[in-house]
Amino acid sequence: MAMERIAIVGGGPGGLMLARLLQRQGKCAVVLERDRHAEERPQGGSLDMHGETGQYAMERAGLREAFLAAARPEDQGDRLYNAEGVLLFDRNDPMDDRPEIDRSVLRQILLNSLTPGTVRWGRRTTRIAPEKNGFMVYGDGWAEQFDVVIGADGAWSCVRPLLSDAVPFYxxxxxxxxxxxxxxxxxxxxxxxxxxxxxxxxxxxxxxxxxxxxxxxxxxxxxxxxxxxxxxxxxxxxxxxxxxxxxxxxxxxxxxxxxxxxxxxxxxxxxALPLGHSWKSQIGLTLLGDAAHLMSPFSGEGVNLALADAVDLADALISTNDWSLVNRYERAMCARAAIAAEGAAQGLKSVFSSTGxxxxxxxxxxxxxx
Ligand SMILES: Cc1cc2nc3c(=O)[nH]c(=O)nc-3n(C[C@H](O)[C@H](O)[C@H](O)COP(=O)(O)OP(=O)(O)OC[C@H]3O[C@@H](n4cnc5c(N)ncnc54)[C@H](O)[C@@H]3O)c2cc1C
The missing domain is CATH 3.30.9.30 (D-Amino Acid Oxidase; Chain A, domain 2)
Known part of the structure; x- marks a missing residue:
């Protein structure tokens, strides 16, 4: 199959990282992002980047220096109080390997690394229709054909329904x-x-x-x-x-x-999506990040997994035009996410309990x- 025209729906950390990794290997991909510009929405708080996933992805993307220049290893501390205000735990070791970075800063590093014009701002995807050769992607007043469509569009993905019936539950x-x-x-x-x-x-x-x-x-x-x-x-x-x-x-x-x-x-x-969410592989269409495995933030893994997914999917798309590699990516990614999702669900349950x-x-x- 042809895998030349690649659309990444969603310019969050996962989608931008994928675009960067593909471009580094000479593959062309466009990012269709619903926001009209990078500052349209507040991007949320600080993220701790884990060594084997988030930091590894930055390294693979050639962005290690930019990451280290912006990261805050001094802000990895944890404090725990009870409701009476008694400090029960207080630890900060800057030598821990989970430096923090603001989400908006991470996004900017990724945006700066892309060829100008890669991100098409103001392109909310509303519909995707399979065609004889690929997919037609539709938005408000525009439509474009692609060989491969990747759903990196987060919790309420518009790509996911083409692959799976799963719906996030409160x-x-x-x-x-x-x-x-x-x-x-x-x-x-x-x-x-x-x-x-x-x-x-x-x-x-x-x-x-x-x-x-x-x-x-x-x-x-x-x-x-x-x-x-x-x-x-x-x-x-x-x-x-x-x-x-x-x-x-x-x-x-x-x-x-x-x-x-x-x-x-x-x-x-x-x-969150149901634990262990997966789908039957479909040529030309796949997911990464929250679109594939939305979970509560109580594992601190969401962004890290989205970035790691991007590395693995880029490797699969670059190697060959063989979709079975993407299928293998999907199986490994879903299995890895299932472990983190279980941790996130348990973390949430234990914090919001009488003995949290x-x-x-x-x-x-x-x-x-x-
Ligand atoms: C309160 C809170 C705190 C969190 N803290 C942490 C943390 O400390 N550590 C951590 O690792 N994770 C954390 N997370 C989770 C993390 O935010 C997500 O896992 C991560 O952002 C997922 O990245 P993504 O690229 O898959 O999706 P997203 O970041 O959701 O990006 C999706 C992108 O797609 C775009 N989009 C959506 N729909 C469309 C459409 N139809 N067409 C075009 N574009 C579209 C969106 O505008 C967005 O830019 C937290 C989440 C929450 C809610």
């Missing part, structure tokens, strides 16, 4: 995302330390995480029905703040500062000694 927990400037919020900075702060009480959690450029990102996590999560998304910041005050009543004032002083960024209900703080303390101690 995991029962919603995060309210909050933002802080270190300069204006020294108390939040002190609470956070160098890295991530987790405060866990009965089925609830407050999280803050140091980002680059003097910012801290926070989350108030609660168990919530899906319809209420949708309703929270439509509320004003002050209204949400009052609801959170009621939900976290009785917590230590040092922790409640997170709710009192954060700027509301958004309401994020957590969705003990579970996380045990996990942190085990990691320190492991």
């Amino acid at each position: 995991e029962g927990v919603t995060l309210v995302e909050l933002g802080f400037e270190v300069k204006r919020h020294p108390r939040i900075s002190k609470l956070t330390g160098d890295g991530k702060m987790l405060a866990i009480g009965d089925n609830r959690a407050l999280i803050t995480q140091r980002n680059g450029y003097g910012h801290i990102r926070g989350y108030a996590g609660v168990k919530l029905a899906e319809n209420l999560a949708r309703e929270w998304g439509a509320r004003s910041c002050e209204n949400l703040r009052q609801t959170l005050r009621d939900t976290f009543a009785g917590w230590a004032p040092t922790l409640l500062d997170v709710i009192e002083t954060g700027e509301c960024i958004g309401v994020r209900p957590l969705y 703080v003990e579970h996380v303390l045990e996990h942190y101690r085990a990691r320190m000694h492991g």
Whole structure:
């Protein structure tokens, strides 16, 4: 089969990494991205990049130097508090191998590495139709034919339904995302330390995480029905703040500062694909990243897996015009993701339980000694 005209639907970390790796090997690919430009949406918080997946992908992409220049190895700390504000765990070792990088910075490094014009901004894909030779990809007022279409379009992928009936399900927990400037919020900075702060009480959690450029990102996590999560998304910041005050009543004032002083960024209900999601391989069409294996962020693996998928898929597409290599990529990728997804589901379940703080303390101690 021909594999010359390659469309990557979605310009997130996974899609951009794939485009970069293909271009390095002389293969041409375009990225169809729904955002009109790189700054259209806030890109979210800081990510820790794991050695064998995220960092390995940056190296394979020839972007190790750019990554090291932008990464923050000094921000890998973990702190754990209980709801009374007692510090139970506090560790920061810059020699750990999971340096942090802001998501927007990572995206910019990847964008800068691509041949100009690779990303076609403002191209929301709405429909994909199989043709005699490849696929027709449609959007609002445009259509283009490709030999290969890759769904790198995240949680609500429009490519996935062509391969699988799976639909993301709500995991029962919603995060309210909050933002802080270190300069204006020294108390939040002190609470956070160098890295991530987790405060866990009965089925609830407050999280803050140091980002680059003097910012801290926070989350108030609660168990919530899906319809209420949708309703929270439509509320004003002050209204949400009052609801959170009621939900976290009785917590230590040092922790409640997170709710009192954060700027509301958004309401994020957590969705996941069924554990072990896979599909029957179909020539010319495949998935990577969240489109293939959406999971809660409680494993810290999502971006790392998306980047590792891109490496493996690029290798499969470059080697030959033989789709069986992509089929092999799909099987290995789904198996690898299933392990991480199980960890993410368990992580979420144990944090949002009546004994969450003990579970996380045990996990942190085990990691320190492991
Ligand atoms: C609150 C939160 C915190 C997280 N923290 C971490 C963390 O610390 N570490 C970690 O590894 N992971 C984390 N994750 C997970 C991580 O964000 C994802 O796993 C990762 O972004 C997946 O990358 P991707 O490229 O597959 O998809 P995405 O990043 O979702 O990118 C998809 C892209 O496709 C575009 N798109 C969507 N639909 C279309 C369409 N129809 N047409 C064209 N373009 C389209 C989107 O605009 C987007 O640019 C977190 C997630 C959340 C929600």
